[in-house]
Amino acid sequence: MRKISMFVVLYVVWCLLVFPYDRTTGQWDTQSLLVGLVAALVVVVLFGNALPDRSCFLLAPRRWFWALVYIPFFAYYCLKANLEVAYLVLHPDMPIRPGIVKVRTSLRTRVAITALANSITLTPGTLTVDADEDGTLYVHWIDVKFAEDDEATREIVSRFEGHLRRIFE
Amino acid sequence: MNEYIGVAIVIVGLAFDVFGCVGLVRLPDIYTRLQAATKCVTLGTCMILIGIAILTGLNATGVKALVCMAFVLITSPTAAHAIARGAYKFGVKLEEPTVVDRYAETQTDEGRS
Known part of the structure; x- marks a missing residue:
């Protein structure tokens, strides 16, 4: 199969x-x-x-449908990410607060975690540095707003999680 | 009409590519530079490819451009992840304005593998 x-x-x-x-x-x-x-x-x-x-x-059409829904959703965040980075880069003082935060995801399959990590990398100010099997992601954040795990998780991960679960799990 | 839209999208994509390059020069360390390099360059390249697809229409070239876009979207974040992780394992430090590093605590117990 x-x-x-x-x-x-x-x-x-x-x-x-x-x-x-x-x-x-x-x-x-x-x-x-x-x-x-x-x-x-x-x-x-x-x-x-x-x-x-x-x-x-x-081969499941339902997943393809959700993947199609995901594209414009993702494109919006991707565009936003780029405008943000462009702003930071062109700003004379470069107001950045970079750091690596730890976030958790409830996604379990490896494909889903990979997709989530890639989505995080392409969206606002975040870049996945490493991922564990048990769903812990280490994310480099160019403008750290929350250093605590839970708040960072809410800010970075939760907007993609639901969509990706429907597509991959 | 399609021509104008296509050219406009290509120009916007080029602008994003330029922002990415500016970021590469201005940002302080490898991790922040990777941010600029992956995000701006991915979107810039994708927009150039979309522009080409609009310019040529749905023929062999246009479809190839769209397929390339999918591949860029998959590979570029993966490469960024590999470079960032490799740099960290190699011992490249996060530069001055860095506020938090939660990744460091995993490095001590498992060692640098």
């Missing part, structure tokens, strides 16, 4: 990259399609066990 979903995803990525459909003539490029099949098969056979424990979530 896991290998089948991996195969499908790999093949879709291949098709997007190669784009075997010519719009002007309306013809499909069978050569690329076939090579893609072989390439995806080889990768699945060689690296099928290297992927995370539960890649079968890739």
Whole structure:
């Protein structure tokens, strides 16, 4: 099951990259399609066990829906993060208070924690330095507002947690 | 019309890239520099790729740009995490204005691995 979903995803990525459909003539490029099949098969056979424990979530449409909902939500915070960093960088005095804080997440699967860490890195003033298996994240914060664990958790983690749980768990 | 929108988005993306570079020069230590480098450069690059996708339309080039965007969004924070963690394990200190370091307490008991 896991290998089948991996195969499908790999093949879709291949098709997007190669784009075997010519719009002007309306013809499909069978050569690329076939090579893609072989390439995806080889990768699945060689690296099928290297992927995370539960890649079968890739086939559930409900999760894809929540992933689509997540995109604009995430884009908003990403944009906000960039304006904030741009402001800090261009400000003559650079009003920064950097530090590393510790936050906890209730997400359990490794994929979800990875996604959360990546989201944190791309959003306001925070960068994930390290993550533990038990859901503890060490986050570098360019403008520390709360040094305590709980408050920092509320400020940094909670806005993504619910969304990511619906997508990955 | 699409041309104007595409070019405008590319220009905004370039502006964010420039902010990222300014941050790289101005900020005090590696961790804050990584912040500027990952955030601004990721969004800047993504906006340039979106602009290209709008300019070319939904053909081979445009779709490639969008796929590249997904890959940049996945890899760039991962690389930042690897660099930050590596720097910390290597012993690079947090510079002067730093107010708190909760990561330090994990380093003593497990040692520098």
